[in-house]
Amino acid sequence: MHLTNIKITQLHIYFLPLAAFFILISSAATNLFIILAVLSSILVCIKNNHLRKLFQRKSFIFCTILYLLLLCSSFYSIADTEQIIEVAKKYIKFLYIPILFYSIKQYDSSNFIIRFFIVGATIILFMSYMKYFKVFNFEIFYDFLKIINLAETKEKIVINETAIFQHYIIQGIVFSFFSFLCLILGIKKKNIIYVALAAISFINVLFMNDSRTAYILLTFLLLLCFLFLIKSIKLRLGFLLVIAVLMFTQFSDNLKHRLDVLDTDISYIKEGNYNSSLGLRLLWSKVGISNLQNQPIFGSGAGSFKKNSQTYFKESNIPLRNNYITNNPHNEFISISSQLGITGLFLYLAFIFYLFTEARKDTLSIGIVSMVPITSLFNSAFYDNMLGLFLVIALCLTQESKLKI
DSSP, X not given: OHHHHHHHHHHHHHHHHHHHHXXXXXXXXXXXXXXXXXXHHHHHHHHTTOHHHHHHOHHHHHHHHHHHHHHHGGGTOOSOHHHHHHHHHHTTHHHHHHHHHHHHHHHOOHHHHHHHHHHHHXXXXXXXXXXXXXXXXXXXXXXXXXXXXXXXXXXHHTTSSSOSSSOHHHHHHHHHHHHHHHXXXXXXXXXXXXXXXXXXXXXXXXXXXXOHHHHHHHHHHHHHHHHHTOOOHHHHHHHHHHHHHHHTSGGGHHHHHHHHHHHHHHHHHHTTOOOSHHHHHHHHHHHHHHHHHHSTTTTTOTTOHHHHHHHHHHHTTOOOOGGGOOSOOSOHHHHHHHHHHHHHHHHHHHHHHHHHHHSOSSHHHHHHHHHHHHHHXXXXXXXXXXXXXXXXXXXXXXXXXXXXX
């Protein structure tokens, strides 16, 4: 029995770090190792008779109730069965969180996860620069992946000059966290290599990537470092000087372009044209708010946002386009409140609150938990497959009582 426990524990110790390694490399591998980590954690929990401990965690209570509410809402949902099943599969990640939290608390594998994540992210970071500066023809590489049936992401990755295997928004968010993590490691360990990786990742996100979510997240995370980790006035001034210099170099062209796009989007919206990134998000917010007013307590059920969109656009005489009709409003608060009403929104906010209460009180943990509400404002954080899995992995790093980094 003891040997069996050791084997299962070892499986968990490898599965979660492998998921972290593959987060920017392979969606299939990340999903596989996350599921294996969850299953092995459940087995360990059962063998150690720790189910009561798991059930008593507040994060488990809120995650489970939220997911059960989603399942129950399928009985009154206006959505098709296919859409209900899709949403139920997407949000099952809520159940992963407390289970993996239990394992991290028991076996202290956070440092292992961090090492694997850094290796995987560093590989993709340098490949991103190779693609941006056209050091290597990635089209040939993608064609090879297509031949071996691994190119399902090609349509996503070619829309940006720096994205490799994941959508540029996901890559930008992950690199924002990578920069934050490496800066913390560099400061605490006084290691110039980590600081250099943080700077290289910072430049990639802010001046080469197109994700506005990543810009906001990176700014917030670096502000945390500036306020809580950099104590020396000279270092603070140096930090600000480096940022200022970078902002006025040739690397800033992409950032200026994104600001110009934002200005153009606003102009289109004033003219009644919502066919832009910002315009679509505004439309979907209106759909969510309208549905919350019509179904305030329990919403209109799992997977209902797509039909609510169709109804709203028809009643508002807004010309329908294919990209207007979706189950993903790119805002988790809007998505949950539309499907599950004020009840679901309250549970999601309570879930975020207790993530803060259960996490360590250090800069890394505060930054990680803060990623949940920030990404939820600009994306459907847990509806999105890879973003949700990344958040699950990152949140696990907040659970060890004393993380040695």
